[in-house]
Amino acid sequence: MSTFSAAPAAGRASSRGVPPQGGALRDALYRAVWRWHFYAGLLCLPFLILLSATGSVYLFKDEINRTLFAYRTVVPVRATPPLSPERLIFIAAEAVPDAAPKTFASPDAPDRAAIVTMAGPQGRTLVYLDPYDGAVLDRVGRDAEAMMVVRRLHSLAYFGPVANGLIEVVAGFTVILVLSGIYLWWPRGQGGGVVTVRGTPRRRVWWRDLHAVTGFVAGAGLLFLATTGLPWSILWGDQVRAISNRAGLGQPSALWARVPVSTVPMGEVLDTAGWALEAAPLPRSEGRSPGRDGVPIGIDRAVAIMTGLGMPAGYELALPEGPAGVYAAAAYPRDVTRQRMITLDQYSGRPLVDVRFGDIGLVGRGIQYGIGLHKGELAGRVNQLLMLAFCLATILLAASAAVMWWKRRPAGRLGVPPWPGNRRVVGGVTGIVVALGIVFPLTGLAILAMIALDAAFMGLRRTSRRPAAA
Numbered sequence: 001m002s003t004f005s006a007a008p009a010a011g012r013a014s015s016r017g018v019p020p021q022g023g024a025l026r027d028a029l030y031r032a033v034w035r036w037h038f039y040a041g042l043l044c045l046p047f048l049i050l051l052s053a054t055g056s057v058y059l060f061k062d063e064i065n066r067t068l069f070a071y072r073t074v075v076p077v078r079a080t081p082p083l084s085p086e087r088l089i090f091i092a093a094e095a096v097p098d099a100a101p102k103t104f105a106s107p108d109a110p111d112r113a114a115i116v117t118m119a120g121p122q123g124r125t126l127v128y129l130d131p132y133d134g135a136v137l138d139r140v141g142r143d144a145e146a147m148m149v150v151r152r153l154h155s156l157a158y159f160g161p162v163a164n165g166l167i168e169v170v171a172g173f174t175v176i177l178v179l180s181g182i183y184l185w186w187p188r189g190q191g192g193g194v195v196t197v198r199g200t201p202r203r204r205v206w207w208r209d210l211h212a213v214t215g216f217v218a219g220a221g222l223l224f225l226a227t228t229g230l231p232w233s234i235l236w237g238d239q240v241r242a243i244s245n246r247a248g249l250g251q252p253s254a255l256w257a258r259v260p261v262s263t264v265p266m267g268e269v270l271d272t273a274g275w276a277l278e279a280a281p282l283p284r285s286e287g288r289s290p291g292r293d294g295v296p297i298g299i300d301r302a303v304a305i306m307t308g309l310g311m312p313a314g315y316e317l318a319l320p321e322g323p324a325g326v327y328a329a330a331a332y333p334r335d336v337t338r339q340r341m342i343t344l345d346q347y348s349g350r351p352l353v354d355v356r357f358g359d360i361g362l363v364g365r366g367i368q369y370g371i372g373l374h375k376g377e378l379a380g381r382v383n384q385l386l387m388l389a390f391c392l393a394t395i396l397l398a399a400s401a402a403v404m405w406w407k408r409r410p411a412g413r414l415g416v417p418p419w420p421g422n423r424r425v426v427g428g429v430t431g432i433v434v435a436l437g438i439v440f441p442l443t444g445l446a447i448l449a450m451i452a453l454d455a456a457f458m459g460l461r462r463t464s465r466r467p468a469a470a
Contacts, residue, residue: 028420030184032429035417037180039450044173045398047156047166052391052398054154055225059376059384059391061147069146072128072138077110082131085114085317086299091134092116092127099125101319103270104299107131108314108333117142161234165442168233172443174226176436178219185212204407211400214393221390222397228370231275235442240363241279249361251280259352260284262324266341269318272332275371276364277341283352284324285345296320297349302327305349312338320346334377336368419458 057064065073089101099120107114114131117124124142129135142148156163187194193209195216200206215222231237244250260283267278297305303317306329315331327344341355357365369378376384409415419426430451437444 025422025425028422028425029429031417031420032425033180033183035419036429036433037177037184038417039454040173040176040180041401043446043450044170044177045401047170048174048394049398051154051170051229052394054150056388056391058147058150058154059387061150065147072140073113074111075113075130075132075137078132080132082107082114083134084300085303088114088129088131088134089116089299089319091129091136092118095127095136095139096120096125098122103319104303104317106303106313106315106317108312112314113137155232165234167229168236168440168442169446171226171230171233171236172437172440173446174222175440176433176443178215178223178226179436181215181219185216204404207400207404207407211397211404214396214400218390218393218397221386222394225374225387225390225394228367228374230440231367231371233442236440237275238279240367241275244361244363245279247361247363249363250276251364252355252359252361255353255355255359256281256283260286266328266330269321269328270316270330270341272316272330273341274330274332274339275367276360277330277355282328283326283343285320285326285347294347296346297344299327301349302344302346305344305351306342309342309351309354311340311342315340326352334372336372336378339368 085104085106089104093099093101093116096118099118101116102119102124103117105115105117112131113128116127116129118127119125122141126138126140126142126145128137128139130137143152152158156166185194193205193212195213197209197213198205199209231240241250245253261281262284264282265278266273266280266282269282270278273280299317299319306315306317306327311329312331312333314333315329318328320326326346328341329343330339330341332339337357339357341353343352343354344350345352357368360368372378373383374387376387405415433447434444434451437447
């Protein structure tokens with residue numbers, strides 16, 4: 001199984017997938033690259049299908065919420081002013097009496113619902129409210145909300161942190177798939193399979209050419225989706241964040257220099273903190289403050305301050321937890337440059353940390369831009385449709401690879417492409433693959449495991465072929 005492979009000229013050699021031109025060295029290189037392409041596809045294509053299918057849905061989460069779930073997300077606009085946030089939170093608390101309010105999401109438009117997140121013994125519950133009259137439109141467990149289910153499937157979060165590490169493994173092998181696929185696709189004098197498809201669907205060459213041409217058109221997009229998905233990986237993403245922060249290219253640490261902080265990361269209290277800030281420490285309130293005598297300012301006053309500071313509509317507000325808690329708000333609009341995060345002392349209302357997009361370091365901003373493109377949020381419908389095309393092309397690549405493999409595999413065998421006899425070529429190509437694994441550590445471990453298994457399997461085959469001693 002492969003992501004995209006060449007369509008060599010007709011003849012006996014081409015029926016095995018190896019071009020007849022160019023001599024023994026070229027054939028050996030082709031076979032070695034083909035085998036690694038096969039291994040990479042065998043491991044990650046099932047995951048790429050899942051990621052592409054769920055990603056295709058998540059690209060249109062806002063449109064889905066406004067249509068399929070309009071009964072809880074869309075409200076009629078009224079001339080009367082909306083209820084205060086404190087009143088809406090009180091209504092939500094009455095609707096889920098065994099839970100405590102955690103966050104308040106303000107409507108991002110006059111015809112949108114407000115959302116209060118309640119935390120109780122059964123987990124977190126989202127309460128959708130009509131902001132004008134406080135009517136409870138729906139209550140749904142946060143982890144059961146449709147787009148959260150899609151999001152958790154997409155990140156493999158349902159399968160625990162170990163499975164989440166597969167994101168990095170799959171992304172690393174996707175890079176190998178694309179680079180090896182370019183080599184296999186590269187024209188070598190053949191008359192088809194470069195930009196045209198030969199034959200009919202009944203013939204294997206048609207599937208091979210479809211696979212190659214689709215890969216040629218969509219390979220760059222697949223590589224982009226893989227690399228922009230890496231920041232969420234459990235090891236590579238965390239390391240890039242840590243290194244960029246130390247270099248002053250990520251989280252603007254100077255803004256936290258004179259602020260008392262807790263050990264709680266921003267991402268634990270805010271879903272919309274953003275990649276660059278989700279690991280930043282949550283500030284702490286300083287208790288008693290002049291003129292307030294330790295009396296909290298209250299939710300309505302906190303919201304008024306946030307609005308006065310220019311927070312974009314639709315921001316998420318986390319409520320203080322305990323005497324040292326703060327009001328923490330994050331805005332994550334489609335316009336990346338308007339992303340913002342503010343925390344307020346719960347007693348004085350003083351802004352403790354106020355981070356605009358321009359305050360984030362160069363690496364952090366670049367990754368946030370990449371994530372925005374990955375999620376189809378930067379260039380409107382064009383961005384969404386382009387990412388959708390890449391997702392659908394990935395599914396087509398996987399399907400055509402499966403059919404192509406099924407048609408060429410020997411009966412009762414896996415049909416792994418054979419290694420060439422030239423050991424230098426095998427070692428050179430494998431060395432390049434291992435070098436890519438160094439860049440992506442979890443992928444590197446998977447590569448070493450595959451090399452060990454391959455060597456063990458080949459050793460068993462050689463042993464089984466030896467004639468028995470007389």
